[in-house]
Each structure stands twice: as C-alpha cells, then as structure tokens.
Amino acid sequence: MKDKKKKKEICKWDRDEIESSIDFLLEQARNANYACKKCGRVAETKALLCKPLSENKA
Numbered sequence: 636m637k638d639k640k641k642k643k644e645i646c647k648w649d650r651d652e653i654e655s656s657i658d659f660l661l662e663q664a665r666n667a668n669y670a671c672k673k674c675g676r677v678a679e680t681k682a683l684l685c686k687p688l689s690e691n692k693a
C-alpha cells in the first residue's frame with residue numbers, strides 16, 4: 636500500500652486511485668473547506684479540486 640500524499644486533483648482520480656487512498660479521501664471530506672462546482676467532490680485544500688468553490692467565497 637502506498638502512503639504518498641496525492642497531489643493530483645481528486646477530480647481526476649480513477650477508481651483504483653480512489654480505492655487505494657480511501658482514508659485520505661475520507662479525511663478530506665471530514666475537513667473539507669472546498670467543493671468542486673464541476674464534480675461535486677470536496678477537499679480540505681483547493682488544489683485537490685478542478686473547479687474549487689469555498690463556502691465563504693461562493
């Protein structure tokens with residue numbers, strides 16, 4: 636199992652990447668500050684999303 640932090644946008648992950656990094660994704664969801672307006676995914680940092688929107692600046 637890899638424990639490298641992903642730097643690629645979550646939006647572009649394929650199913651294998653999602654499955655192998657599910658703990659990371661759940662942590663992102665718990666700490667989410669941003670949502671992707673295109674994909675509906677959420678993340679703690681906007682760099683992980685392709686079209687980030689923050690709750691405060693939407």
Ligand SMILES: [Zn+2]
Pocket residue numbers: 646671672673674675676684685686
């Ligand atoms: Zn996206």
